[in-house]
Every structure is written in structure tokens, then in C-alpha cells.
Amino acid sequence: MAKRDPKKTRRNKEISNLSAKIKSLLPKILELTGYRNEHSLNATFGGKYAEYIDLKNEVIDTPQQFRSLYLKGFLNTLEELGCSAKPGNKYFDAFSHYRDHEEVREWLHLFLERTYLRNYEELSKVRPTVEESVMWIGQENASYGILVTPRFSNGQWENDKSEIRRFKKTYWTIGHILETGFVVPSEDERITFSDLDQYLSFFKNTLVRNSGSTHEMEFAKRYCEFVKASDNPENVPLLIPEFRYGGLEKKHEYRLDFTVINPYNMTKVGFELSPWSTHGTLTGTKGKLQKEINEEALANFEKEMRKLKSYFRKFGISILVFTDSDLADHDALFESITEYLNVKSSPKQLEFHAMDELLSFEAGSV
Incomplete structure (x- = not known):
């Protein structure tokens, strides 16, 4: 019960x-x-x-x-x-x-x-805008959509905009994904989950494992443990992997390692796990001049910065970047981001003068 x-x-x-x-x-x-x-x-x-x-x-x-x-x-x-x-x-x-x-x-x-x-x-509930109420995630040939009120229409997935406000679960949480599942692009098909364990297994062993990143897998394992240990797992914000900058565009520029959306104010934060081995190391430098090597390193750096700035400008996502020194201790790394998962609603300051203003209304005074 x-x-x-x-x-x-x-x-x-x-x-x-x-x-x-x-x-x-x-x-x-x-x-x-x-x-x-x-x-x-x-x-x-x-x-x-x-x-x-x-x-x-x-x-x-x-x-x-x-x-x-x-x-x-x-x-x-x-x-x-x-x-x-x-x-x-x-x-x-x-x-x-x-x-x-x-x-x-x-x-x-x-x-x-x-x-x-x-x-x-x-x-x-703070509600996502129509534009914010759909996210496409995943690798190029294994992408999925997270919507709020998904419906399949004219060969594509969309939200039933009139029902977004009435959505019973807390947006962008474990409860959200257990309610909607993932949608499959251009197919009238959803991937749904009967319980928490089934979702977390799919999250870790399908969504994250496909990235091939050991660091991302360690991050995902700790997230699963965090959710299971929570007093109310359904209210834990989703750790969204591989958020696609270009949506369903086949040739998209970027994917973000992980994203969390605060369900109570819709603020977004991204996490980039950036070891030097995959984000900085230059190969094939033998025979190149130092100037050429520096130019390649600069180009790589600028590409990474464009990614961070692009996500902020388009989606309002602030991004935390974790480098090798952070990635050396996965436990400490995950502990440092739990503040974004332990979120609660905070009430607004109230307006107390509305009744006095109404009672002072006089016909013809405007």
C-alpha cells in the first residue's frame, strides 16, 4: 500500500x-x-x-x-x-x-x-515554458526525448500544451520520467518504466554506458545510490545525460555530459567531466612547429568555451567543469554536486496590502 x-x-x-x-x-x-x-x-x-x-x-x-x-x-x-x-x-x-x-x-x-x-x-508549481518542456538526449543513433505531456501527432512527438500546468508529477524529477518515460524520435513508441529500479538500470546501463566514459559511469553509479537512499526518490531531480544542443538535428554541435533542472524554479546547471586525455591532449605533433601546436591547443580550448557559452545563451544553463584533479576522487566529486539534487520549494514573500487597496477603490477615481 x-x-x-x-x-x-x-x-x-x-x-x-x-x-x-x-x-x-x-x-x-x-x-x-x-x-x-x-x-x-x-x-x-x-x-x-x-x-x-x-x-x-x-x-x-x-x-x-x-x-x-x-x-x-x-x-x-x-x-x-x-x-x-x-x-x-x-x-x-x-x-x-x-x-x-x-x-x-x-x-x-x-x-x-x-x-x-x-x-x-x-x-x-513552477512550470516550464512551452520551449523548455521538451529535451532531446543521447547519442546520434540512440536519441530519446523527455517531454512533459507527450503526444504523437503527424509523425512527430509534441507536448499537449493545455495539459502542462495540470501535470501531476514534479517536473524534471524521477517521478516525471516514471510518469512519461522516454519518447522515440519519429516513432509512435515510448520507453516506459514500471518502477524505480528499472529506470535507474536503463539510465546507467543504456544511456550513460553508451558514452564510453569511465568517469560518467562512476558519476551515474553514485547518482543511482543517491536516489535509492533518498526519503522520496520520486522528488529527486533527474540527472539528464547527453543533452543535445541541436535537438534532433543529425549534425548537432554539442552534447552536455549531465544536466539538472531545479523543479521548483526551473534553473539549470550542467556538469562537464573534462579529463585532459579527451579534452586537451594533442596527437600527431611530431614534426610540427611549436606555433602550430599552440594554434591547435587554442582551437580546442575555444571550442570548449563556445560550447559552454552556447548552452548558457540558448538554454540558460550554467556549466560546472570538472578536470583531472576533480575526477581523481569520484566520491568527493559527486558529493560536491548533491546541493543541486537536494532541492526544496521555498515560498515567495507575500503581498499584504491587496485588501486595503481594493477596499479603497472609489468609482470614477480612475
Whole structure:
């Protein structure tokens, strides 16, 4: 049996408490506002949150922030009414009830808090943009796609953009990949995983082993151990191997060894394992002048720097480069990047003045 989420249990308990308070206030609210029934009341006030709040872009951490955004949106709507902000207008009438009756304010605040808690999972998540919601990874003839809401259409994979906000798992985590799997380019086929062990085996023995890098394999092994030891493995950010700069382009310029995306703010960091043997050593130098050798070394260096700058400019990925001295101790190396895997959501600072601003609205003042 799946372990209950204590946070969700507490939310459900609080939702029940709020429902009881809302129900006890209902008769008085209907009397004060003159609405026929609860349905009409909810449609006038509570049902407007999608109209007042930019749900596509806002990331809402608390009920108080949700209420503040609602009240600010309500105020913006009133201000846009201009001379129409007068009795008989449904928005102005709703505002009048809110302004004139403390009981209505109490009811609406409770209603909004319950609405937020009921939709917490959707409202509180930072969401990737449409452009950020697809990644292509892997070697040239063994590439895979990680999408958020994948669907196969007209011979290609794409995201169902309307469902990205409703995605239940935390983006770019182990839970994400267990939900979506990988998609196969240009084929109506997915590679899915029945459990954590199956995914980690594929990650290590297929995705990473193909690179042929001993250092990357050691890195991957420690990541697998880290995930298995986690209290909540599904919330651990994905260690994404071989992120392709050019997407599905056959002749792409670069691949990044590993990438991690913070699921709570969408910041990205890349890890390049750069031993001198593969990134600096020059061969065939016999018979060459020192000037020619220096020019080749400079060209190699500039190519590596272009890669780092290109990923930052195009995808906003900051890259940490680990050289031979770092790679000499794989345990210490992996320990140094665990801060990017031990991430948690942090609430925003709230705006506390929204109610005062709304209550100070005067018709014709704009």
C-alpha cells in the first residue's frame, strides 16, 4: 500500500474545516447579497479566480498569495470598468457586497483559501515554458526525448500544451520520467518504466554506458545510490545525460555530459567531466612547429568555451567543469554536486496590502 503523504492529509483536513465554516456562513451571506443560492454566489465571487489571476504564468505558494492575486485582479477589473463601475454592473455589485459587509469578506477569504488548497498541486508549481518542456538526449543513433505531456501527432512527438500546468508529477524529477518515460524520435513508441529500479538500470546501463566514459559511469553509479537512499526518490531531480544542443538535428554541435533542472524554479546547471586525455591532449605533433601546436591547443580550448557559452545563451544553463584533479576522487566529486539534487520549494514573500487597496477603490477615481 502506498504511503500516505502527511502534507496532503493535513491539506484535506483543513479543506474539511474550511467547508464547515463556509457552510455555516452561507445563510447570512445569501441574505446580505440577495443571491438566490450557493451556486449563484460561487459563480459571482469564487468562480472568478481564473479571470482575475494569470494562472498560466503565476506560481502561487500560499493561500494568502492566492487571495492577494485574486483581490488585485478584482481591483484591476473594477478600474477597467471606468464609468460603468456603478450599481447594476455585476462586478461593481459584487464589490459593493465585499466592501460593505465584513461577513462577505470573511466568507470570500475562506472560499479562496479552500479553492487554493483544493488546487494546490497545480497552482504552486513552477512550470516550464512551452520551449523548455521538451529535451532531446543521447547519442546520434540512440536519441530519446523527455517531454512533459507527450503526444504523437503527424509523425512527430509534441507536448499537449493545455495539459502542462495540470501535470501531476514534479517536473524534471524521477517521478516525471516514471510518469512519461522516454519518447522515440519519429516513432509512435515510448520507453516506459514500471518502477524505480528499472529506470535507474536503463539510465546507467543504456544511456550513460553508451558514452564510453569511465568517469560518467562512476558519476551515474553514485547518482543511482543517491536516489535509492533518498526519503522520496520520486522528488529527486533527474540527472539528464547527453543533452543535445541541436535537438534532433543529425549534425548537432554539442552534447552536455549531465544536466539538472531545479523543479521548483526551473534553473539549470550542467556538469562537464573534462579529463585532459579527451579534452586537451594533442596527437600527431611530431614534426610540427611549436606555433602550430599552440594554434591547435587554442582551437580546442575555444571550442570548449563556445560550447559552454552556447548552452548558457540558448538554454540558460550554467556549466560546472570538472578536470583531472576533480575526477581523481569520484566520491568527493559527486558529493560536491548533491546541493543541486537536494532541492526544496521555498515560498515567495507575500503581498499584504491587496485588501486595503481594493477596499479603497472609489468609482470614477480612475
